[in-house]
Amino acid sequence: MLIISAFLAGLVLCFTVILLISGRGGMPIATANAAIGGPFRLTDQNGKAITDQDLKGKPFLVFFGFTHCPEVCPTALFDMSEIFTKLGPDADKINALFVTVDPERDTPAVLKDYLSSFDPRIIGVTGDEAAVAAAEKSYRVYAKKVPTDGGGYTMDHTAIVYLMNKDGRFVAPFNMKRRPEEAAAELKRYL
Ligand SMILES: [Cu+2]
Numbered sequence: 001m002l003i004i005s006a007f008l009a010g011l012v013l014c015f016t017v018i019l020l021i022s023g024r025g026g027m028p029i030a031t032a033n034a035a036i037g038g039p040f041r042l043t044d045q046n047g048k049a050i051t052d053q054d055l056k057g058k059p060f061l062v063f064f065g066f067t068h069c070p071e072v073c074p075t076a077l078f079d080m081s082e083i084f085t086k087l088g089p090d091a092d093k094i095n096a097l098f099v100t101v102d103p104e105r106d107t108p109a110v111l112k113d114y115l116s117s118f119d120p121r122i123i124g125v126t127g128d129e130a131a132v133a134a135a136e137k138s139y140r141v142y143a144k145k146v147p148t149d150g151g152g153y154t155m156d157h158t159a160i161v162y163l164m165n166k167d168g169r170f171v172a173p174f175n176m177k178r179r180p181e182e183a184a185a186e187l188k189r190y191l
Helices: 002-022 072-093 108-115 129-138 180-188
Strands: 041-044 049-051 060-065 095-100 122-126 143-147 153-157 161-164 170-173
Touching (some): 072 122, 108 122
16 A cells, blocks of 8 residues: 555656646747756766767757656657657657666666667666766756655656757757657757
């Protein structure tokens, strides 16, 4: 009973966050605001360093989450995988990043294992706590540890997918609530 209620509480939290911030439609909340995003130095799921410079020249989607997330993160990653499929050959011209807000548990190996259920082109990103916190700050991502009944914890976090252009500048929150072919068509406009 305790476990079930803890699970449900986690689910409700995740949903609340997504409802609060995703809204409907993909209208730019701050197109003129270039202050989202910026330099970072983190580690990918293969243990290799990844920086903002590695992403230059291709538009990218970036989403912050964690592998223990019951619902929101797997759904976003599933939708991203569908979009990659619809992109066809253009998929190689776009990057997608899943940055953990839970570096304590999400090591490169854990991310790699978790992402094997999704499109292999999605890049898992982690790092030490300070580097992850800096990335959260530059993307204005809210993330907070929430203790659960069993003595563990879940993460409350911002669930916006950001669309960044070829120069690494923020374009708009990316609307995932539509057919993957429509989302893919929008991405192709930024190639
Ligand atoms: Cu999540």
